[in-house]
Amino acid sequence: MLTDVSDDLPRGLRPTTTTSIPKDCHASPFDLRLQVGGGSLRYARHIGARVIATAGSPAKRDLLRALGVEHVLNSRDLSFAHDVRKLTGGGVDVVLNSLAGEAIGRGLECLRLGDRFVELGKRDIYANSPLLLRPFRNNLSYHAVDITRLIADTPAEAAAAFATVTGRITDGTYRPLPHRAYLAGRVAEALSSLRHSRHLGKVVVTFSGTEPVEVHQRADHAPLDPAATYLISGGLSGLGAATARHLVDRGARHLALIGRRGAGSPEASALLEDLDRQGADAVAHAADVTDRQVITRIVREAAEQGRPVRGIVHAAMQLDDAPLDELTPDRIRRVLAAKVHGARILDEVSRDCELDFFVAYSSVAALVGNLHQAPYAAANLYLESLMRRRRAEGRPGLALAWGGISTPATSPAR
Numbered sequence: 001m002l003t004d005v006s007d008d009l010p011r012g013l014r015p016t017t018t019t020s021i022p023k024d025c026h027a028s029p030f031d032l033r034l035q036v037g038g039g040s041l042r043y044a045r046h047i048g049a050r051v052i053a054t055a056g057s058p059a060k061r062d063l064l065r066a067l068g069v070e071h072v073l074n075s076r077d078l079s080f081a082h083d084v085r086k087l088t089g090g091g092v093d094v095v096l097n098s099l100a101g102e103a104i105g106r107g108l109e110c111l112r113l114g115d116r117f118v119e120l121g122k123r124d125i126y127a128n129s130p131l132l133l134r135p136f137r138n139n140l141s142y143h144a145v146d147i148t149r150l151i152a153d154t155p156a157e158a159a160a161a162f163a164t165v166t167g168r169i170t171d172g173t174y175r176p177l178p179h180r181a182y183l184a185g186r187v188a189e190a191l192s193s194l195r196h197s198r199h200l201g202k203v204v205v206t207f208s209g210t211e212p213v214e215v216h217q218r219a220d221h222a223p224l225d226p227a228a229t230y231l232i233s234g235g236l237s238g239l240g241a242a243t244a245r246h247l248v249d250r251g252a253r254h255l256a257l258i259g260r261r262g263a264g265s266p267e268a269s270a271l272l273e274d275l276d277r278q279g280a281d282a283v284a285h286a287a288d289v290t291d292r293q294v295i296t297r298i299v300r301e302a303a304e305q306g307r308p309v310r311g312i313v314h315a316a317m318q319l320d321d322a323p324l325d326e327l328t329p330d331r332i333r334r335v336l337a338a339k340v341h342g343a344r345i346l347d348e349v350s351r352d353c354e355l356d357f358f359v360a361y362s363s364v365a366a367l368v369g370n371l372h373q374a375p376y377a378a379a380n381l382y383l384e385s386l387m388r389r390r391r392a393e394g395r396p397g398l399a400l401a402w403g404g405i406s407t408p409a410t411s412p413a414r
């Protein structure tokens, strides 16, 4: 941010003050009554609008009053809609919202006939939350605004808006927001205040010419044990195969790679040749990870051969994407099998192993869902809770929620 704007700072402003200039100043094309964000407040003042504001903590409400907001209500209490109607004798012209969940419905109730709801919050949009439509009988409109998208998709318009804001700061129309500057060495404190919503106004991280920034050297990872076996379910393709290569780069010399097709998996022969060239003994087991007997045997034999399993990566997955109304119990079971039953079996049969890690490959779909992938999202959620349970029991466990990754084996068809 600083480097983007520092060539063109409005006269008389220091960089820390400039970074506190609210980006919301770009975003308020409407008459405004109920507001979020100090930038919107500046804009509302500029156009002569009366503002009713909500905030979630007494300190923030005090700040809004100090900034001259006439009516300040509590956003944690959904009765604000009733109060707004009472204060205005019927409702407001524009609701500028960043509250989530039920508060959105309450916000819509604050509007008068034909007026506008401007959504700055992203949580419900990304969660694909439903919206009750009855308030729209009043000819209301709902606008979602994501400034990051505006900047990425329409950079010329965003630059023009920024120039307007800069002009209004230079001529004193907009004043910078209250802000607190932290030296870079205290960045953890700055982030913590944001995370716990303890900040008022903007949080700015700044560098002083005199105070050195503490830099921590990344700890070198201990090499893997060349005498141990590392087991990867789904290790003969895609991310599992990439993981096998990674473990060998890190010093692993014995791998048990599990997939139902075993060495017959399309990527297997190239993978096994590569690993062999690197001096690793990788065995492709044609096995189903849900077959307890077979998995037990693979783990037992590794121990009997003096190369006990010391690490597990559970990457096996089976997809079967479909809309909910086309799913059958069998189709759901098929998707759950590799991830859920496979994880449970690996968890149970490795109880006597001295594991350094147990990693389960989850997906961002567990967090945000994915169209046509309900069972897959559920299976990943199971993995994440199983890993939490392992950790609670003092055993290693880590779920990695990958985003979309393109590997040779991740063709669109799969």
Ligand SMILES: NC(=O)c1ccc[n+]([C@@H]2O[C@H](COP(=O)([O-])OP(=O)(O)OC[C@H]3O[C@@H](n4cnc5c(N)ncnc54)[C@H](OP(=O)(O)O)[C@@H]3O)[C@@H](O)[C@H]2O)c1
Residues within 6 Å of the ligand: 233, 234, 235, 236, 237, 238, 239, 240, 258, 259, 260, 261, 262, 265, 287, 288, 289, 290, 314, 315, 316, 317, 318, 337, 338, 342, 361, 362, 363, 364, 401, 402, 403, 404, 405, 406, 407, 409, 410, 414
């Ligand atoms: N690639 C991505 O973009 C992405 C994104 C988020 C999360 N992830 C996660 O990363 C992991 C690997 O993904 P990927 O894209 O690399 O998948 P992939 O190429 O489709 O590989 C999945 C592997 O699992 C094996 N498998 C399926 N069912 C099995 C079973 N019952 N027993 C044993 N092996 C079984 C398959 O081999 P067989 O068919 O021969 O059994 C295949 O080798 C998955 O857990 C996935 O959820 C991937």
